[in-house]
Amino acid sequence: MEKEKRRLIIWSxxxxxxxxxxxFYAYFQTSSNAILTDAMESIVNVVASCFALYxxxxxxxxxxxxxxxxxxxxxxFSAGIEGTLIILAGIFIVYQSIWALIFPxxxxxxxxxxxxxxxxxxxNGVLGYLLQKKGKALNSITLEADGRHLxxxxxxxxxxxxxxxxxxxxxxxxxxxxxxxxxxxxxxYNGYFLVRRSVAGLMDESNPKAINKAVQVLxxxxxxxxxxxxxxxxxxxxxxxxxxxxxxxxYYFDLIRVxxxxxxxxxxxxxxxxxxIEVFVHADPCLPESCCHYCQIKDCVVRKYPNSKKIKWxxxxxxxxxxHYHELSHLSPVKK
Numbered sequence: 001m002e003k004e005k006r007r008l009i010i011w012s013x014x015x016x017x018x019x020x021x022x023x024f025y026a027y028f029q030t031s032s033n034a035i036l037t038d039a040m041e042s043i044v045n046v047v048a049s050c051f052a053l054y055x056x057x058x059x060x061x062x063x064x065x066x067x068x069x070x071x072x073x074x075x076x077f078s079a080g081i082e083g084t085l086i087i088l089a090g091i092f093i094v095y096q097s098i099w100a101l102i103f104p105x106x107x108x109x110x111x112x113x114x115x116x117x118x119x120x121x122x123x124n125g126v127l128g129y130l131l132q133k134k135g136k137a138l139n140s141i142t143l144e145a146d147g148r149h150l151x152x153x154x155x156x157x158x159x160x161x162x163x164x165x166x167x168x169x170x171x172x173x174x175x176x177x178x179x180x181x182x183x184x185x186x187x188x189y190n191g192y193f194l195v196r197r198s199v200a201g202l203m204d205e206s207n208p209k210a211i212n213k214a215v216q217v218l219x220x221x222x223x224x225x226x227x228x229x230x231x232x233x234x235x236x237x238x239x240x241x242x243x244x245x246x247x248x249x250x251y252y253f254d255l256i257r258v259x260x261x262x263x264x265x266x267x268x269x270x271x272x273x274x275x276x277i278e279v280f281v282h283a284d285p286c287l288p289e290s291c292c293h294y295c296q297i298k299d300c301v302v303r304k305y306p307n308s309k310k311i312k313w314x315x316x317x318x319x320x321x322x323x324h325y326h327e328l329s330h331l332s333p334v335k336k
Contacts, residue, residue: 002060005140008131009053012146015127016045019120030113032167033100034160034179037093038117041153041187044089045124048082048149052142073237076201079145083194086149090188097180107176110168114161121157124150139274141201145194152190156183201236210234211315214243217272218265219313224296225249225261227286229313231321240276243269248323251285252302258283290323 023039026032055078061067131147134140163179166172200207211234218229228248235242249261266279286295292305311317 002056004134005056005060005138005143006053008134008143009049009056009146012127012131012150013046013049013053015123016042016049016150019123020046022116022120026113026116029109030107032107032110032113032164032176033093033096034163034176034183035113035117036096037180037183037187038120038153038157038160040089040093041086041156042120044082044085045149045153048078048085049146051081052078052146054078055142056140073202075140075142076198076236078142078198079194080198080202082145082149083191083196083198086191086194087188090184090191093180093184093187097177097184100180101174101177104173104177107167107173110164114164114168117157117164118161121154121161124157125154128152128154137274141197145197149190149194152187156186159183207234207236208315210236210241211319213273214269215313215315215318217269218318221268221272222313223261223264224298225253226265227291227295227297228284228323229265229318230323231282232318241273241278243277243279244282245279245318246282246284248284248286248291250297250300250302251288284323287323 020039020042023035023042027035027039055074058074128147128150131143131150133147135143135145135147160179160183163175167175167179211232214232214234218226226247227250228246230246230248232243232245235244245265247262247265249258253261262281262283265281269279270277288302288304292300292303293308294311295303295307296310297303
């Protein structure tokens with residue numbers, strides 16, 4: 001899996017470098033600031049792809065005494081660097097566009113520029129789609145971030161062709177600067193999105209997608225003995241995940257039986273979720289006065305109250321640091 005990630009990023013670096021040369025050639029032939037905008041973003045593509053290659057190498061390193069959770073967090077850092085570079089490129093483009101409004105330049109050979117930008121956009125679009133698809137399949141935020149960036153570049157290139165065509169047919173050269181400003185705003189917005197996602201990952205912000213995936217897996221494999229799961233947290237380390245949860249089991253289970261049930265929960269999550277999954281399970285004994293109301297064990301010999309409801313496991317109630325009997329507290333007095 002790591003070899004495939006590395007191979008894809010190497011292709012991204014090589015292709016981004018070739019397209020960078022093509023776009024700057026188009027700018028020097030046309031003197032169009034709008035095309036310079038596209039070329040500047042390609043510099044970001046090359047730098048970001050190089051950093052992504054290093055981050056994928058680093059994230060694949062095994063755990064050590066200094067990094068007990070592995071090196072996967074570097075992927076969030078990589079996405080943040082890429083987003084910051086995109087924002088800086090957008091700010092430079094704003095400056096260049098305003099300068100061109102004050103000191104306009106004659107535009108030359110626009111049809112050639114359109115053809116070169118169109119070719120670059122097509123290549124970036126295909127590569128961006130492939131990287132995003134593979135990023136999701138391999139659970140790599142680095143591949144997804146690089147793919148999203150290239151897809152954004154492709155969209156901007158095709159819109160740019162339309163703008164250059166309008167300039168060519170109308171002769172209104174001032175539109176070149178306005179078009180550059182519009183692209184700069186779009187680029188800065190996408191850069192902010194990547195930085196925001198990077199900060200969220202580095203700060204261990206709750207990720208609804210990751211939690212929902214874990215909840216779906218547990219619901220599909222739910223057993224009657226798993227009376228309650230709560231206080232569940234999912235932390236991401238690049239493509240790897242660390243899951244903590246509290247599992248309520250019948251209080252009369254011996255230690256061997258508890259171990260087996262805990263191991264089964266761990267195995268279910270590890271086999272069903274993408275990437276390397278580390279699961280820590282804390283076992284709680286059931287409280288008959290509270291848990292009987294929703295316990296699904298049919299032949300329980302110590303049941304004190306009849307089963308009245310099966311509580312649906314959701315990301316909301318499984319993330320709370322409390323057993324699910326709080327949801328049924330109206331049925332009978334509950335010991336807390």
